[in-house]
Structure formats: structure tokens, C-alpha cells
Amino acid sequence: MPAARDASTVAAEVDPVEWIRISGGPVPAGEWHPTQEVATLWWASTPLAVAGMPVTGLTLPQAAQLAYRLGARIPTSAEWEWMAAGAVRRFPWGNQVPGPGHANLRGLGPGRPTPVRSHAAGRTPDGVLDVGGNVWEWTTAPWRRDRIALLRGGSYNSLSQYAECAHANDVPPGIVSPGIGLRPVRDTAPTPATTGATE
Template identity: 70%
Template sequence: MPAARDLSTVAAGLDAVQWIRVSGGRAPAGEWHPAQDVPDLWWASAPLAEDGLPVTGLPPVAAAQLAALLGGRLPTSAEWEWMAGRGRRRFPWGDEPPEPGSANLRDFGPSCATPVTAHPAGRTAEGLWDVAGNVWEWTTAPWRRDRIALLRGGSYNSLIQYASCAHTNDVPGHLSSPGIGLRPVRHGVVETCSPHRRAAPARVTPAAPVAPVAPVAPAGNSCRAARIAFEETNEQFCDHRHSPAAGDGSTLRGRA
């Protein structure tokens, strides 16, 4: 797992990130979240990758810091579920069960991570890759009182049911794994985000009426702000009383 001080190096080695706009709407209540409105958001078209393979092994605080270096953040669990299924799809591509061409899951793949664009049949209607299978994706839960972290999407070692849009895996907030990656989200879009040009401010095209994203800050400030934001995220909406008892998180139920 890269140390926090190495995250700028990790960011510099990332493949270019393409951002796809997903329109918002009313997300129905899920396993771990109340019904809520989700705004229009811009999503990384695939999990962050280096040389085509997903970046993994980061605990959620480090994942949030890496997202901040790209001018984004980790999505909430409700936002992720809306992106994946729009409140109506069982799987990101539709209601049909996964097949080898749609997702890298336990019974379909090589038992390791594959390139994030290896399963074109599994893309969402909006064009997002690898939403189900290959690697889990970190999400946050700002309506919860505890410090639990939530994983979405399943991994290369997961059964089919873990790839559904509605499934959520609650795990300890310090967990890292070669089966866990991240997909940043933001309220504005960089047309083509190249981590190798980090010195210049990011060129942002806001999606009106959503506020534009500020230019990427220096690594130290971004990382510190992201750490603070993640640590405080579960205190922001404590008036929500939808707070199911968390599991002990001792095992990754979907496996890796």
C-alpha cells in the first residue's frame, strides 16, 4: 500500500481520466442509506488505473486523498448506487445476469484484476466501465454515526450477487486489499485529465447549475483536506436516523 506521502507519485503515474456526466434524480432507499436526491455528477469513466490495471491497495482515507489530487472526491454510497443502476437496473448493464463479457467475477475471470476496459458488454447506458466486478470501489456514508466504510460493485473474487447495483459491503475503515479500487466523482469536468500535467490548474467546464470545481491544490493541502473531509463525513448528516447496526466487518463478505 503506498504511503500517504507517495500519493502524488501514484497520481502522476495514473492513466488519463475521462469524465462522464450522469444526470441526477431521486435515489430510492437502499441497504445502508435513506432515499435522497442525487445531483448531476461527473464520474471517472472507469476505476483509476495505471497501465490499464486498476489502482488498488489503498485504505479509504488514502483513496479520498488520491481522488482530491484529481480535483474530485469519493462518492457516497447512495450516489454510487444511482450511478450504477439509476434506481431501476439490477446490474449496471441491465437486468440480465453477468456473463464473461460483462464483468470479471469469480466464475468468469482469471482470479485477478484485469484491464478496466476489458468488459465492454458491462458498461452502463452512460458509458461507464467496470462498475460491476474486477475491483470493489470505495464509497462514503455521511448519514451514518459510525466510522464504517462501504464497498460497492464486487471484485474478481466475488459471486454474482455482489455485482448487483443494490449490494453493499460494510468493512472496517482501515481495510486495504488488492481487490479494492476507487472511482472519483466531481461536480465539474476536466475534458481530459492528464495526471502528468499536474502543475497547471485543471481546466473545468461546469455542468450548470452545479458549481464548478476549484483547481487542483498542491498535494499536501489536498491530501490533508481530503483526510479531514473523510474523517468527518459521517458526522455531517447525523439527523438522519436511518442507521442500521453495522456488521463487525471482520470479513470481506464478497471476498477480495
């Protein structure tokens, strides 16, 4: 298992972030969260990347520190599910079973992370890319008391069902892996200094 990376060093290397505004709404109770209302948020259009490749090798606290340096935060698991599913989709792109154009998953990719914009057919209707497969994404679960973090989206080594919007994987927040990345979220609109904001 690789050593954890320093968030301050990574922040200086991160590719410009494109932010996509996604309207909020009610998230029904699921296996991983109670019923709640998700606010309108600004989402990174891809997992954070350096030279096009997803940033990995960060613990949840380090990922949160990196997101903070970008004026953002780690999403909650319920927020992530709303972004991915919109309350109706099985997979981020719809209900179609994943194919090679949708996601980098076990049997559909090279067995390692790929550039974050490689699977255009897998984008959500809002234009968010790489939500299913390639690298898991850190999320938090503030309603849980066991301090377990939740990974969402699946990775290059995951079976297709792990890319389903409702699936989560509970893990200790201190693990690092080449298959775990992060997609930050902002509560407010990016400023002009924040690169690539879109509406």
C-alpha cells in the first residue's frame, strides 16, 4: 500500500478545476443515510487530477485538507448520491449496464486508473464525469457515530455493481490506496479566481 501524500504539495500541482452547479433536492432514506434535503452545490466536474490523472494516495483527513485549500470540502455520502443519481438513476449515466465507454471498471478497463475525462458516455445529465469507476471517491457520513468513512462510485478494480449510485463501501478514514480519489464540492459559487466555473 502506498504512503500517504502531503496535501499541501498536491494542492500546488492540481489541474484547474471546472465547477458545475447542481440543484439540490430531497434524498430518500437509504442503507447509508437518513432522509434529508440536499442543498444546491457546486461540484468538481471530475475527481481532482494532476496532469489529467486522478489524485490518489490521500487519507480522508488529507483529502479534506486538500479540498479546503481549493475553497471546497469533501461531500457527504447523501450529497454524493444525489449528484450521482438525481433520485432516479441506477448508474450516474442512467440505467444502462456499464460498457467500456461508460466507466473504467474491472473487465472494462486496463486494470489501473485512466485519465479523468476518458469515459464521456458515463457523464451524468449535469455533465459530471468519472462518477462511476476509475477511482473511489471519499465522502463523509456526519450522522454516523462510528467514524467510518464511505467510499462511493467504485474503482478500476470494482465490479459493475459497485458503480451503482446507491452503493457505498465503509472504510477506516486513515487508509490510502491507488484506487481512492476525491471530488470536492463547494457550498457557494466559485469566484473568478477559481478556474473554470460553469453554470
